[in-house]
Amino acid sequence: MAESLTLLVDNGSLEPAATLALRGLAVRLSGRLGRPVTPVSLLHSSGIDPKALGGEAAEIVFPALERRLAAGQNDFILLPLFFGPSRALTEYLPENLARLRPRFPALRLKIAPPLHAARDNRLAHILAQHVRDELDSTDTGRVALVDHGSPVEAVTAVRNELAQQVAGLLGSRVAAVTPASMERRAGPEYDFGKPLLADLLAEPPWNAGRVVVAMQFLLPGRHAGHDGDVAKICRAAEAAHPGLKTHMTKLVVEHPLLLDILADRWRQAG
Structure with a gap:
């Protein structure tokens, strides 16, 4: 066979x-x-x-x-x-x-x-390490953990749990970690997708100082590329708020720990 x-x-x-x-x-x-x-x-x-x-x-x-x-x-x-x-x-x-x-x-x-599983925080370790790569030794800026945004509440719950785990891993290195969506569907039934990244970066205290945008995206493309939708949202926020400086992290595919997670998921299927 x-x-x-x-x-x-x-x-x-x-x-x-x-x-x-x-x-x-x-x-x-x-x-x-x-x-x-x-x-x-x-x-x-x-x-x-x-x-x-x-x-x-x-x-x-x-x-x-x-x-x-x-x-x-x-x-x-x-x-x-x-x-x-x-x-x-x-x-x-x-x-x-x-x-x-x-x-x-x-x-x-x-x-x-x-990829996400209960009692497995390796995705959070990837995201946290990518945030650390954007921090300097005295940085206590804010972190917006952003994903595409989903009409499925269980998918958004994964993003929210990852944000909590990242906050725990970073501890006092940052002032706050908040989840956000790149986009969401209209209607109150999709309010679980709030806040939008664009809305978050327009509100105090997120519209001033240093904000690390932690990219919960796997691969580059129209949304997560160097000139993608998230980058455009960040540039627009900086133009509207001159005191704001955003720093986008690497994508999840760029971290070697993703291979470990995929290999384990593969073994679970076998």
Whole structure:
């Protein structure tokens, strides 16, 4: 029997940098696990011109599965590059797998848990270390831990728990750690996503002094790139409040501890 093929799955992006970073992570994880890891995206990435990806087109998860099933590969481990239980994991993947199974009854697929887990604070250690990298020896600035923003309250709860853990790890090194969303859906039913980063940086005392924006983003792209949406929010806040200086941290993919977390999630699925 052929061994399971591991698919490392991100949400997907139209930005080439996201797919290239996903591929790099898959190579490093393959070295850690000692077996192939294939990078695929949930959506979007197939729209990238292959010329921007070294001539190799990005793969989308369900077409990638179908091609390999048709070639005789039936066993898979799907390793999500997601912080928490997004609808991609709780709805989109199960619904589409249910439609795929009648055509490929030999399909055997295990979905690993998302990155965040109870009693595992390694994500917080990554975020805290990235904040420390932006501090000097006397810094007691504020920290805004920002994620994309989710319509799923359980995903936002992961972000809020991470902010609490980061605050505990940083202690007196900073004056405060507050979670924020890059964006949120309109309506009171989505108020759990407050505050928006833009709103936070407009309010005292966050609109003055040094604020480290801790990036709870995995890969670069339209939101988290050097000229992405979060950077634009920070620049706009600084223009409106000349006494404010923001410092964005590195992305989670840039920390080697992410490999340890992914390897453990992979073992949990196996």
